[in-house]
Amino acid sequence: MAMDQVPEARDRKDALFATLGSRFGSRLSTSAALREQHAHTLTWIRNEPPDAVLFAETTAEVVEVVKLCAEARVPLIPFGTGTSLEGHVNAPFGGLSLDLSRMNRIVAVHPEDLDCMVEPGVTRKALNEHLRDMGLFFPVDPGADASLGGMAATRASGTNAVRYGTMRDTVLGLTAVLADGSVVKTGGRARKSASGYDLTRLLIGSEGTLGVITELTLKLSGIPETIVAAICPFATIEGACNATIAALQLGLPLARIELLDEVQMRACNAYSHLTLAETPTLFLEFHGTQAATAEQVEAFAAIAAAEGGGPLVSAGRQEERNRLWQARHDAYWAARGLRPGAGIITTDVCVPISALAACVTQTRQDIDRTGLLAPIVGHVGDGNFHVMPLVDLANPEERRKVQGFLDRLVARALAFDGTSTGEHGIGQGKMNYLAAEHGTSVEVMAAIKKALDPLNILNPGKIFAL
Numbered sequence: 151m152a153m154d155q156v157p158e159a160r161d162r163k164d165a166l167f168a169t170l171g172s173r174f175g176s177r178l179s180t181s182a183a184l185r186e187q188h189a190h191t192l193t194w195i196r197n198e199p200p201d202a203v204l205f206a207e208t209t210a211e212v213v214e215v216v217k218l219c220a221e222a223r224v225p226l227i228p229f230g231t232g233t234s235l236e237g238h239v240n241a242p243f244g245g246l247s248l249d250l251s252r253m254n255r256i257v258a259v260h261p262e263d264l265d266c267m268v269e270p271g272v273t274r275k276a277l278n279e280h281l282r283d284m285g286l287f288f289p290v291d292p293g294a295d296a297s298l299g300g301m302a303a304t305r306a307s308g309t310n311a312v313r314y315g316t317m318r319d320t321v322l323g324l325t326a327v328l329a330d331g332s333v334v335k336t337g338g339r340a341r342k343s344a345s346g347y348d349l350t351r352l353l354i355g356s357e358g359t360l361g362v363i364t365e366l367t368l369k370l371s372g373i374p375e376t377i378v379a380a381i382c383p384f385a386t387i388e389g390a391c392n393a394t395i396a397a398l399q400l401g402l403p404l405a406r407i408e409l410l411d412e413v414q415m416r417a418c419n420a421y422s423h424l425t426l427a428e429t430p431t432l433f434l435e436f437h438g439t440q441a442a443t444a445e446q447v448e449a450f451a452a453i454a455a456a457e458g459g460g461p462l463v464s465a466g467r468q469e470e471r472n473r474l475w476q477a478r479h480d481a482y483w484a485a486r487g488l489r490p491g492a493g494i495i496t497t498d499v500c501v502p503i504s505a506l507a508a509c510v511t512q513t514r515q516d517i518d519r520t521g522l523l524a525p526i527v528g529h530v531g532d533g534n535f536h537v538m539p540l541v542d543l544a545n546p547e548e549r550r551k552v553q554g555f556l557d558r559l560v561a562r563a564l565a566f567d568g569t570s571t572g573e574h575g576i577g578q579g580k581m582n583y584l585a586a587e588h589g590t591s592v593e594v595m596a597a598i599k600k601a602l603d604p605l606n607i608l609n610p611g612k613i614f615a616l
Contacts, residue, residue: 159223163244166222167202170215170246177205188247189240190232192482194495194543195579200227200241205249209325209333209364212248216362217331219246219607227609228358230270230300233292235496236577238304238357242611250299253364256280264370265322265339270299270363286370289314292573293479299363305355307573309478312398312531313405313437316573318354320369326353326361329603339367352598357575358609360602374437377405378447379471380464382434382454383427387411387514387526389457390430391507394530396453398503402446406435407531408478411514414485414525421484422477432459432530433478435471478527485525485538493543497556497579499563500534500572509566510535513559520555534572560586576613584614 170178179185185199206212219226225245232239241247254271261284268277275295278287290301292308300306302324307316314320323337336349353361384390390409397404410418415428432454436446451462465471477484486494501509510526517524517537528535537559541552560570560583570576570583585592596614599606606616 162222163201163224166218166224166246169218170202170204173214174204174211177207179203185247188227188229188232188249191235191237191240192494192496193235193237193579194493194541194549195237195240195577198237198240198242200225200247201244203229203247203249205252207252209253209327212250212327212362212364213331213333215246215248216327216329220330220605223605223607225607225610226362228299228303228362230297230303231273231295233294233296234300234304234577235574236571236579238575238577238609238612240578240611242578245607248362250362250364251297253299257365259284259286259370260339261286263339264372265367266370267365267367268298269365270297270302272298274298274301281370282373285373287373288320288368289371290317290320293482298366298368302354302363302366303356303358304575305573307529307532307534309406309408309435309475309529311529311534312407313403314371318351321350321354321366322369323350323367324353324363325365326363328361329605329608333364334361337367341369355575357577357612359599359612360608362608374405376436376438376440376443376466377468377471378436378443378464378466379474380434380436380447380450380462381426381474382432382450382459382462384430384432384454384457384459386458386511387430388507388511389459390432391510391530393432393450393454393457393459395503395506396457397450398531400449400453402449402453403436403438404434404446404450404531405437406433407529408433409510409526409528409530409535410478410481411526413488413523414481414527417484417488417525418477418481421487422473422480424477433474435475481525481527482538485540488525489523489540492540494538494540495552495556496536496538496574497559498534498536498572498574499559499568499570500532501563501566501568503533505566505568506530506533506535509562509568512562513537516555516558516562520551522552522555524555529572532572533568578612581612581614 253269257267524539
Protein backbone atom coordinates (compact mmCIF):
# COMPACT_ATOMS: atom_id res chain seq x y z
CA MET A 151 0.00 0.00 0.00
CA ALA A 152 1.39 3.41 -0.96
CA MET A 153 2.33 5.57 1.99
CA ASP A 154 -0.26 8.23 1.22
CA GLN A 155 -2.92 5.48 1.23
CA VAL A 156 -2.11 4.46 4.82
CA PRO A 157 -4.97 5.91 6.91
CA GLU A 158 -2.66 7.54 9.46
CA ALA A 159 -0.56 9.21 6.72
CA ARG A 160 -3.68 10.32 4.87
CA ASP A 161 -5.11 11.83 8.06
CA ARG A 162 -1.86 13.74 8.70
CA LYS A 163 -1.91 15.06 5.15
CA ASP A 164 -5.55 16.16 5.40
CA ALA A 165 -4.82 17.91 8.70
CA LEU A 166 -1.81 19.65 7.17
CA PHE A 167 -3.78 20.99 4.22
CA ALA A 168 -6.55 22.16 6.55
CA THR A 169 -3.96 24.08 8.59
CA LEU A 170 -2.33 25.54 5.49
CA GLY A 171 -5.71 26.51 4.03
CA SER A 172 -6.63 28.31 7.21
CA ARG A 173 -3.25 30.07 7.33
CA PHE A 174 -2.75 30.96 3.65
CA GLY A 175 -6.29 31.07 2.22
CA SER A 176 -6.42 31.20 -1.57
CA ARG A 177 -2.65 30.81 -1.82
CA LEU A 178 -3.21 27.10 -1.21
CA SER A 179 -4.88 25.33 -4.13
CA THR A 180 -5.94 21.78 -4.90
CA SER A 181 -7.08 22.60 -8.44
CA ALA A 182 -6.37 19.65 -10.73
CA ALA A 183 -5.15 21.89 -13.56
CA LEU A 184 -2.76 23.80 -11.29
CA ARG A 185 -1.45 20.61 -9.72
CA GLU A 186 -0.75 19.09 -13.14
CA GLN A 187 0.98 22.30 -14.23
CA HIS A 188 3.25 22.04 -11.21
CA ALA A 189 4.33 18.55 -12.24
CA HIS A 190 4.66 19.37 -15.92
CA THR A 191 7.62 17.81 -17.72
CA LEU A 192 8.75 18.32 -21.30
CA THR A 193 9.94 14.72 -21.55
CA TRP A 194 8.44 11.25 -21.60
CA ILE A 195 8.47 11.10 -17.80
CA ARG A 196 4.82 10.85 -16.79
CA ASN A 197 3.13 13.73 -15.01
CA GLU A 198 2.92 13.04 -11.24
CA PRO A 199 1.08 15.99 -9.67
CA PRO A 200 1.26 17.01 -6.02
CA ASP A 201 -1.80 16.94 -3.78
CA ALA A 202 -1.76 20.72 -3.43
CA VAL A 203 0.16 23.84 -4.44
CA LEU A 204 1.06 26.68 -2.08
CA PHE A 205 2.46 30.08 -3.11
CA ALA A 206 5.02 31.35 -0.58
CA GLU A 207 6.03 35.01 -0.39
CA THR A 208 8.74 35.22 2.29
CA THR A 209 11.50 33.15 3.85
CA ALA A 210 9.53 33.15 7.10
CA GLU A 211 6.60 31.55 5.30
CA VAL A 212 8.87 28.91 3.79
CA VAL A 213 10.17 28.12 7.28
CA GLU A 214 6.62 27.77 8.56
CA VAL A 215 5.54 25.50 5.72
CA VAL A 216 8.62 23.29 5.93
CA LYS A 217 8.14 22.80 9.67
CA LEU A 218 4.48 21.87 9.18
CA CYS A 219 5.38 19.40 6.39
CA ALA A 220 8.09 17.86 8.57
CA GLU A 221 5.65 17.45 11.46
CA ALA A 222 3.10 15.79 9.17
CA ARG A 223 5.79 13.87 7.23
CA VAL A 224 4.39 15.15 3.95
CA PRO A 225 6.72 15.58 0.94
CA LEU A 226 7.54 19.12 -0.16
CA ILE A 227 8.68 19.89 -3.71
CA PRO A 228 10.17 23.37 -4.39
CA PHE A 229 8.93 24.90 -7.66
CA GLY A 230 10.29 27.88 -9.63
CA THR A 231 9.05 28.10 -13.21
CA GLY A 232 8.93 24.39 -14.06
CA THR A 233 11.47 24.47 -16.91
CA SER A 234 13.58 21.56 -15.65
CA LEU A 235 13.77 18.51 -17.89
CA GLU A 236 14.34 15.40 -15.79
CA GLY A 237 11.16 15.24 -13.70
CA HIS A 238 12.56 17.41 -10.91
CA VAL A 239 9.17 18.93 -10.00
CA ASN A 240 7.13 15.72 -10.13
CA ALA A 241 5.55 14.47 -6.91
CA PRO A 242 5.87 10.66 -7.08
CA PHE A 243 4.69 10.36 -3.45
CA GLY A 244 2.19 13.22 -3.56
CA GLY A 245 2.63 16.07 -1.13
CA LEU A 246 2.91 19.83 -1.47
CA SER A 247 4.40 21.83 -4.33
CA LEU A 248 5.87 25.00 -2.84
CA ASP A 249 5.73 27.65 -5.58
CA LEU A 250 8.36 30.38 -5.03
CA SER A 251 7.49 32.52 -8.07
CA ARG A 252 6.04 35.29 -5.90
CA MET A 253 9.34 35.65 -4.06
CA ASN A 254 10.57 37.85 -6.89
CA ARG A 255 12.25 40.86 -5.27
CA ILE A 256 15.62 42.13 -6.39
CA VAL A 257 16.85 42.85 -2.88
CA ALA A 258 19.99 44.83 -3.69
CA VAL A 259 22.41 45.60 -6.50
CA HIS A 260 26.01 46.65 -5.80
CA PRO A 261 27.30 47.96 -9.16
CA GLU A 262 30.71 48.82 -7.78
CA ASP A 263 31.22 45.22 -6.62
CA LEU A 264 29.50 43.57 -9.59
CA ASP A 265 27.06 41.59 -7.47
CA CYS A 266 23.41 41.51 -6.45
CA MET A 267 21.02 39.81 -4.01
CA VAL A 268 17.76 38.36 -5.29
CA GLU A 269 14.90 36.18 -4.16
CA PRO A 270 14.55 32.77 -5.86
CA GLY A 271 11.51 33.65 -7.99
CA VAL A 272 13.35 36.35 -9.95
CA THR A 273 13.85 35.16 -13.52
CA ARG A 274 17.05 35.79 -15.45
CA LYS A 275 15.27 38.02 -17.99
CA ALA A 276 13.69 40.12 -15.23
CA LEU A 277 17.08 40.55 -13.56
CA ASN A 278 18.79 41.56 -16.79
CA GLU A 279 16.04 44.03 -17.59
CA HIS A 280 16.61 45.60 -14.16
CA LEU A 281 20.39 45.69 -14.65
CA ARG A 282 20.50 46.98 -18.23
CA ASP A 283 20.62 50.71 -17.44
CA MET A 284 23.46 50.08 -14.99
CA GLY A 285 25.64 48.60 -17.73
CA LEU A 286 25.54 45.18 -16.08
CA PHE A 287 24.11 41.77 -16.88
CA PHE A 288 23.78 38.29 -15.39
CA PRO A 289 25.42 35.96 -17.92
CA VAL A 290 24.08 32.45 -17.23
CA ASP A 291 21.60 31.78 -20.04
CA PRO A 292 19.97 28.32 -20.18
CA GLY A 293 17.61 29.48 -22.93
CA ALA A 294 14.37 29.28 -20.97
CA ASP A 295 13.40 32.22 -18.77
CA ALA A 296 14.02 30.12 -15.69
CA SER A 297 13.90 31.31 -12.09
CA LEU A 298 17.28 31.97 -10.51
CA GLY A 299 16.47 29.78 -7.52
CA GLY A 300 15.66 26.88 -9.83
CA MET A 301 18.78 27.56 -11.87
CA ALA A 302 20.89 27.31 -8.71
CA ALA A 303 19.07 24.19 -7.51
CA THR A 304 19.78 22.41 -10.81
CA ARG A 305 23.27 23.90 -11.31
CA ALA A 306 22.12 25.37 -14.63
CA SER A 307 24.43 26.37 -17.43
CA GLY A 308 23.82 27.51 -20.99
CA THR A 309 25.13 29.33 -24.00
CA ASN A 310 27.48 31.74 -22.16
CA ALA A 311 29.17 29.12 -19.99
CA VAL A 312 32.32 28.92 -22.09
CA ARG A 313 33.29 32.45 -21.02
CA TYR A 314 31.24 33.30 -17.93
CA GLY A 315 30.78 29.94 -16.24
CA THR A 316 27.73 28.19 -14.80
CA MET A 317 25.57 28.75 -11.71
CA ARG A 318 28.28 26.99 -9.71
CA ASP A 319 30.65 29.82 -10.68
CA THR A 320 28.25 32.77 -10.33
CA VAL A 321 26.53 32.10 -6.98
CA LEU A 322 28.57 33.71 -4.21
CA GLY A 323 26.23 32.72 -1.40
CA LEU A 324 22.66 31.81 -0.60
CA THR A 325 20.01 31.44 2.06
CA ALA A 326 18.21 28.12 2.35
CA VAL A 327 15.59 26.55 4.59
CA LEU A 328 16.57 23.01 5.61
CA ALA A 329 14.24 20.07 6.18
CA ASP A 330 13.74 20.86 9.88
CA GLY A 331 12.84 24.49 9.15
CA SER A 332 16.22 25.90 10.19
CA VAL A 333 17.70 28.66 8.07
CA VAL A 334 21.29 28.60 6.83
CA LYS A 335 23.18 31.43 5.15
CA THR A 336 26.18 30.29 3.14
CA GLY A 337 29.01 32.19 1.49
CA GLY A 338 28.89 35.98 1.25
CA ARG A 339 29.79 38.85 -1.03
CA ALA A 340 33.55 38.28 -0.97
CA ARG A 341 34.85 36.81 -4.22
CA LYS A 342 36.71 34.04 -2.43
CA SER A 343 36.87 32.42 0.99
CA ALA A 344 38.80 29.61 2.67
CA SER A 345 36.45 29.56 5.66
CA GLY A 346 34.78 26.28 6.56
CA TYR A 347 32.95 23.80 4.36
CA ASP A 348 31.66 25.09 1.04
CA LEU A 349 27.95 24.71 1.82
CA THR A 350 27.05 26.97 -1.11
CA ARG A 351 28.36 24.41 -3.58
CA LEU A 352 26.70 21.61 -1.64
CA LEU A 353 23.28 23.19 -2.10
CA ILE A 354 23.85 24.27 -5.71
CA GLY A 355 22.78 21.33 -7.84
CA SER A 356 21.06 19.51 -4.95
CA GLU A 357 17.77 19.74 -6.90
CA GLY A 358 15.64 20.69 -3.91
CA THR A 359 16.57 17.54 -1.98
CA LEU A 360 18.66 19.25 0.74
CA GLY A 361 17.00 22.64 1.21
CA VAL A 362 14.72 25.31 -0.22
CA ILE A 363 16.71 28.26 -1.57
CA THR A 364 15.12 31.58 -0.57
CA GLU A 365 17.81 34.14 -1.46
CA LEU A 366 20.89 34.29 -3.69
CA THR A 367 23.95 36.50 -3.96
CA LEU A 368 25.11 36.51 -7.58
CA LYS A 369 28.14 37.69 -9.53
CA LEU A 370 27.39 40.14 -12.34
CA SER A 371 29.36 41.16 -15.42
CA GLY A 372 29.71 44.40 -17.33
CA ILE A 373 27.90 44.65 -20.66
CA PRO A 374 30.66 44.48 -23.29
CA GLU A 375 31.45 47.54 -25.41
CA THR A 376 30.96 45.50 -28.60
CA ILE A 377 29.04 42.28 -29.20
CA VAL A 378 29.32 40.47 -32.53
CA ALA A 379 27.36 37.33 -33.40
CA ALA A 380 28.34 35.02 -36.23
CA ILE A 381 27.35 31.79 -37.93
CA CYS A 382 29.67 29.41 -39.72
CA PRO A 383 28.56 26.29 -41.64
CA PHE A 384 30.76 23.18 -41.87
CA ALA A 385 30.86 20.17 -44.14
CA THR A 386 30.93 17.77 -41.17
CA ILE A 387 30.15 17.66 -37.46
CA GLU A 388 33.75 16.59 -36.88
CA GLY A 389 35.02 19.74 -38.61
CA ALA A 390 32.80 21.98 -36.49
CA CYS A 391 33.92 20.26 -33.28
CA ASN A 392 37.59 20.39 -34.28
CA ALA A 393 37.31 24.11 -35.02
CA THR A 394 35.83 24.60 -31.55
CA ILE A 395 38.67 22.67 -29.93
CA ALA A 396 41.30 24.59 -31.90
CA ALA A 397 39.79 27.97 -30.99
CA LEU A 398 39.75 27.10 -27.29
CA GLN A 399 43.28 25.72 -27.35
CA LEU A 400 44.42 28.94 -29.05
CA GLY A 401 42.89 30.89 -26.16
CA LEU A 402 40.33 32.71 -28.30
CA PRO A 403 37.99 34.40 -25.75
CA LEU A 404 34.69 33.16 -27.20
CA ALA A 405 31.59 34.26 -25.34
CA ARG A 406 29.29 31.68 -26.94
CA ILE A 407 29.85 28.81 -29.33
CA GLU A 408 26.90 26.55 -30.14
CA LEU A 409 26.67 23.61 -32.53
CA LEU A 410 23.49 22.77 -34.46
CA ASP A 411 23.69 19.68 -36.64
CA GLU A 412 22.15 19.43 -40.11
CA VAL A 413 18.86 18.02 -38.77
CA GLN A 414 18.47 20.86 -36.28
CA MET A 415 19.35 23.44 -38.95
CA ARG A 416 16.57 22.08 -41.14
CA ALA A 417 14.17 22.41 -38.21
CA CYS A 418 15.31 25.98 -37.41
CA ASN A 419 14.94 27.12 -41.01
CA ALA A 420 11.35 25.89 -41.07
CA TYR A 421 10.39 27.16 -37.61
CA SER A 422 12.20 30.52 -37.59
CA HIS A 423 11.77 31.29 -41.30
CA LEU A 424 15.50 31.32 -42.02
CA THR A 425 17.39 30.34 -45.17
CA LEU A 426 20.63 29.09 -43.63
CA ALA A 427 22.67 26.20 -45.02
CA GLU A 428 21.34 22.89 -43.70
CA THR A 429 24.72 21.56 -42.67
CA PRO A 430 26.42 21.37 -39.25
CA THR A 431 26.69 25.00 -38.14
CA LEU A 432 28.35 26.92 -35.33
CA PHE A 433 26.59 29.92 -33.79
CA LEU A 434 29.16 32.19 -32.13
CA GLU A 435 29.34 35.41 -30.15
CA PHE A 436 32.37 37.60 -29.47
CA HIS A 437 32.57 40.19 -26.65
CA GLY A 438 35.09 42.99 -26.19
CA THR A 439 36.20 46.23 -27.75
CA GLN A 440 35.49 46.91 -31.39
CA ALA A 441 39.09 46.14 -32.34
CA ALA A 442 39.27 43.01 -30.21
CA THR A 443 36.06 41.50 -31.56
CA ALA A 444 37.17 42.18 -35.13
CA GLU A 445 40.41 40.30 -34.43
CA GLN A 446 38.50 37.41 -32.82
CA VAL A 447 36.16 37.10 -35.82
CA GLU A 448 39.12 37.08 -38.21
CA ALA A 449 41.00 34.51 -36.15
CA PHE A 450 38.03 32.17 -35.92
CA ALA A 451 37.31 32.45 -39.64
CA ALA A 452 40.84 31.23 -40.34
CA ILE A 453 40.46 28.31 -37.90
CA ALA A 454 37.11 27.36 -39.45
CA ALA A 455 38.49 27.43 -42.98
CA ALA A 456 41.21 24.99 -41.97
CA GLU A 457 38.51 22.57 -40.78
CA GLY A 458 36.30 22.82 -43.84
CA GLY A 459 34.08 25.59 -42.54
CA GLY A 460 32.85 28.86 -43.90
CA PRO A 461 32.05 31.37 -44.96
CA LEU A 462 31.71 32.94 -41.51
CA VAL A 463 28.98 35.60 -41.56
CA SER A 464 28.93 38.11 -38.68
CA ALA A 465 26.17 40.34 -37.34
CA GLY A 466 26.85 43.35 -35.15
CA ARG A 467 23.40 44.95 -35.03
CA GLN A 468 21.35 43.94 -32.01
CA GLU A 469 18.28 43.05 -34.09
CA GLU A 470 20.33 40.65 -36.24
CA ARG A 471 21.99 39.09 -33.19
CA ASN A 472 18.68 38.64 -31.42
CA ARG A 473 17.16 36.92 -34.43
CA LEU A 474 20.01 34.43 -34.65
CA TRP A 475 20.01 33.61 -30.95
CA GLN A 476 16.24 33.41 -30.79
CA ALA A 477 16.44 30.72 -33.47
CA ARG A 478 18.95 28.87 -31.28
CA HIS A 479 16.79 29.23 -28.17
CA ASP A 480 13.75 27.98 -30.10
CA ALA A 481 15.59 24.78 -31.09
CA TYR A 482 13.34 22.59 -28.90
CA TRP A 483 10.13 23.89 -30.47
CA ALA A 484 11.68 23.79 -33.92
CA ALA A 485 12.66 20.15 -33.42
CA ARG A 486 9.10 19.24 -32.45
CA GLY A 487 7.97 20.54 -35.83
CA LEU A 488 10.01 17.87 -37.61
CA ARG A 489 7.47 15.25 -36.58
CA PRO A 490 4.14 16.80 -35.58
CA GLY A 491 2.30 14.81 -32.94
CA ALA A 492 5.37 12.94 -31.75
CA GLY A 493 6.81 13.17 -28.29
CA ILE A 494 10.30 14.51 -27.73
CA ILE A 495 12.97 13.56 -25.23
CA THR A 496 15.65 16.15 -24.61
CA THR A 497 18.78 14.81 -22.94
CA ASP A 498 22.36 15.94 -22.49
CA VAL A 499 25.85 14.64 -21.78
CA CYS A 500 29.19 16.39 -21.39
CA VAL A 501 32.71 15.23 -22.25
CA PRO A 502 36.23 16.69 -22.11
CA ILE A 503 36.82 19.08 -25.00
CA SER A 504 39.41 16.77 -26.56
CA ALA A 505 36.78 14.01 -26.84
CA LEU A 506 34.04 16.23 -28.24
CA ALA A 507 34.48 15.53 -31.95
CA ALA A 508 34.63 11.76 -31.49
CA CYS A 509 31.70 11.62 -29.07
CA VAL A 510 29.37 13.80 -31.16
CA THR A 511 30.33 12.02 -34.40
CA GLN A 512 29.74 8.58 -32.88
CA THR A 513 26.42 9.77 -31.46
CA ARG A 514 25.26 10.99 -34.87
CA GLN A 515 26.25 7.63 -36.37
CA ASP A 516 24.35 5.79 -33.63
CA ILE A 517 21.23 7.88 -34.31
CA ASP A 518 21.36 7.13 -38.01
CA ARG A 519 22.02 3.39 -37.49
CA THR A 520 19.10 3.15 -35.07
CA GLY A 521 16.79 4.89 -37.50
CA LEU A 522 15.83 7.71 -35.15
CA LEU A 523 14.94 11.30 -35.93
CA ALA A 524 17.05 13.14 -33.36
CA PRO A 525 18.63 16.60 -33.78
CA ILE A 526 21.85 17.46 -31.92
CA VAL A 527 22.45 20.85 -30.31
CA GLY A 528 25.57 21.57 -28.29
CA HIS A 529 27.12 24.08 -25.91
CA VAL A 530 30.30 22.80 -27.46
CA GLY A 531 32.56 25.40 -25.87
CA ASP A 532 32.43 23.35 -22.68
CA GLY A 533 31.93 19.90 -24.20
CA ASN A 534 28.19 19.75 -23.47
CA PHE A 535 25.70 18.65 -26.10
CA HIS A 536 21.98 17.81 -26.23
CA VAL A 537 20.15 15.19 -28.27
CA MET A 538 16.39 15.35 -28.89
CA PRO A 539 14.91 12.07 -30.18
CA LEU A 540 11.35 12.35 -31.48
CA VAL A 541 9.28 9.31 -30.64
CA ASP A 542 5.76 7.94 -30.89
CA LEU A 543 5.16 7.52 -27.15
CA ALA A 544 2.34 5.04 -27.81
CA ASN A 545 4.67 2.72 -29.76
CA PRO A 546 6.50 0.31 -27.41
CA GLU A 547 9.07 -0.59 -30.08
CA GLU A 548 10.00 3.05 -30.66
CA ARG A 549 10.26 3.65 -26.92
CA ARG A 550 12.56 0.62 -26.61
CA LYS A 551 14.80 1.88 -29.42
CA VAL A 552 15.03 5.34 -27.88
CA GLN A 553 15.78 3.97 -24.41
CA GLY A 554 18.56 1.83 -25.86
CA PHE A 555 20.00 4.86 -27.61
CA LEU A 556 19.87 6.94 -24.41
CA ASP A 557 21.66 4.19 -22.49
CA ARG A 558 24.39 4.02 -25.15
CA LEU A 559 24.70 7.82 -25.20
CA VAL A 560 25.47 7.97 -21.48
CA ALA A 561 27.78 4.94 -21.64
CA ARG A 562 29.67 6.60 -24.50
CA ALA A 563 30.06 9.86 -22.57
CA LEU A 564 31.29 8.01 -19.47
CA ALA A 565 33.77 6.05 -21.59
CA PHE A 566 35.22 9.39 -22.69
CA ASP A 567 35.60 10.39 -19.00
CA GLY A 568 32.53 12.58 -19.29
CA THR A 569 29.28 12.84 -17.34
CA SER A 570 25.71 11.64 -17.78
CA THR A 571 24.46 15.23 -17.63
CA GLY A 572 26.24 18.54 -18.12
CA GLU A 573 23.35 20.75 -17.05
CA HIS A 574 19.95 19.01 -16.99
CA GLY A 575 20.60 17.26 -13.68
CA ILE A 576 19.55 13.81 -12.47
CA GLY A 577 15.99 14.28 -11.18
CA GLN A 578 14.02 11.12 -11.93
CA GLY A 579 15.15 10.64 -15.50
CA LYS A 580 18.84 9.83 -14.96
CA MET A 581 18.84 8.08 -11.58
CA ASN A 582 19.85 4.77 -13.16
CA TYR A 583 23.12 6.23 -14.45
CA LEU A 584 24.37 7.73 -11.19
CA ALA A 585 26.12 4.66 -9.80
CA ALA A 586 27.96 3.97 -13.07
CA GLU A 587 29.31 7.51 -13.02
CA HIS A 588 30.05 8.00 -9.32
CA GLY A 589 30.46 4.53 -7.80
CA THR A 590 30.67 4.56 -4.01
CA SER A 591 30.37 8.36 -3.98
CA VAL A 592 26.62 7.80 -4.31
CA GLU A 593 26.69 6.35 -0.77
CA VAL A 594 28.30 9.57 0.47
CA MET A 595 25.59 11.61 -1.28
CA ALA A 596 22.89 9.44 0.31
CA ALA A 597 24.49 9.88 3.74
CA ILE A 598 24.43 13.68 3.34
CA LYS A 599 20.76 13.49 2.31
CA LYS A 600 19.89 11.36 5.36
CA ALA A 601 21.81 13.66 7.70
CA LEU A 602 20.11 16.85 6.46
CA ASP A 603 16.69 15.34 5.70
CA PRO A 604 16.20 12.25 7.88
CA LEU A 605 12.45 12.12 7.20
CA ASN A 606 13.06 12.37 3.42
CA ILE A 607 10.45 15.08 2.90
CA LEU A 608 12.40 17.36 0.55
CA ASN A 609 11.75 16.37 -3.08
CA PRO A 610 11.86 12.61 -2.42
CA GLY A 611 12.40 10.25 -5.32
CA LYS A 612 14.94 12.48 -7.04
CA ILE A 613 18.68 11.87 -7.67
CA PHE A 614 18.56 8.51 -5.89
CA ALA A 615 15.96 6.32 -4.20
CA LEU A 616 16.05 6.17 -0.43
